[in-house]
Amino acid sequence: MADFKIWMNGRLLPQDQAVLPVNSAAVFYATNVFEGLRAYWNATDGELYAFRLADHFARLRESMKMMRFSVPYGDDDLFEAVRAVLAGNGVQEDVHMHMVAYVLGAGMDATSPTGLYINPRQRGRLAPEGRGLACCVSSWQRTSDNAIPIRLKCGANYQNGRLALLQAKADGYDAPIFLNRDGKVAEGTGATLFMVRKGRVVTPGTASDILESITRATLIEDVCPGMLGLDVAERDIDRTELYVAEEAFFCGSGYEITPITSIDRFPLGSGEIGPVTRAISKVYMGLVxxxxxxxPEWRTPTYKAVTV
Ligand SMILES: Cc1ncc(COP(=O)(O)O)c(C=O)c1O
Structure with missing residues (x-):
């Protein structure tokens, strides 16, 4: 696996030199906000396209605002950082990046000084080729908007996902699905959930204690209705609906379209990856x-721009 250098506050550093002080809020309280995004190498165009960069920047800014960061990085700073890390590493392959803004000050109420790093890495597909995930409905509850809001993409939030993931794995499943405080379906640990029920594509609404996912928006804005002629219903989903769904999948920048073929050991449909999931995945991967x-407005060229 390529060991890409990390871009940290204007410098490209080897992985073991990109470090944070142990007394910083970033380390002790995980006071950071981040984006996980992908850039895709298009050999025909000789170009590396970052997908929906502007939307990731906007969400990072919203997270920084909610966390009262003293220095909200602007789009120009963020784009320059993305270009610098990709060019500096000479990346000409698909790459996943964590873009992280953090607080270096100590203490629970620290809001400054802030720092920024981008950690690029190779990241494969989440489900083995041709197979879907065996999921469970977690006994852990998704944290709620008035406690630890999932709309806010803060590192500390992911302890909720970690608890559920480790439980799911200990119980022999690939991944958990969270219910929210109202007992309705929320999402996965780091992905939005969609199901196909009675031929209709359905996903929970954004007030269901989920992240406002950019991939979810991509499917709702055009992939499903425009490119595939499939209506998407945004509504509450009951747990038992999952058991009788024909299909289900996770989606996200990291997960892309990851099929789910069973939930709590109930096979979905035929128990194989379904036709709607396959169709959505094909269109999504072509687009990114x-x-x-x-x-084209969703793909930012990052390669030619930095090498000319
Ligand atoms: C908790 C959570 N939900 C959903 C998603 C999917 O969001 P997106 O499509 O913006 O990557 C992610 C990934 O960032 C996530 O961490």
Whole structure:
């Protein structure tokens, strides 16, 4: 696996030199906000396209605002950092990046000084080729908006996901699905959930204690209705609906479209990856790489821009 250098506050550093002080809020309380995003190499175009960069920057800014960070990085700073890390590493392959803004000061109420790093890495697909995930409904509850809001993409929030993931694995499942404080379906640990029920594509609404996912928006805005002619219903989902769904999948920048083929050991549909999931995945992957040239506004060229 390529050991990419990390861009940290304007410098490219080897992995073991990109470190944070132990007394910083960033380390002790996980006072950071972050984005996980992907850039896709398009060999025909000789270009590395970052997908929906502007939306990731906007969400990072919202997270910084909610966390009262003293220095909210602007789009220009963030784009320059993305270009610098990709160019500095000479990346010409698919890459996943964590873009992290953090608080260096000590203490629970620290809001400054802030720092920024981007950690690029190779990241494969989450479900083995041709197989879907065996999921469970977690006995851990998704944290609620008035406690630890999931709309806010803060590192500390992910302890909720960690508890559920480790429990799911200990119980022999691949991944958990969270219910929210109202007992309705929320999402996965780091992905949005969609199901296909009675031929209809359904996903929980954004007030269901979920992250406002950019991939979810991509499917709702055009992939499903425009490119595939599939309506998407945004509504509450009951736990038992999952058991009788024809299909289900996770989606996210990291997860892309990851099929789920059983939930609490109930096989979904035939127990194989379903046709709707396959179709959505195919269209999504064509779009992010720019093989399908629709929606050029969603793909930011990062490679030619830095090498000319
Ligand atoms: C908790 C959570 N939900 C959903 C998602 C999917 O969001 P997106 O499509 O913006 O990557 C992610 C990934 O960032 C996540 O961490």
């Amino acid at each position: 790489r720019g093989v399908d040239t629709q929606h």
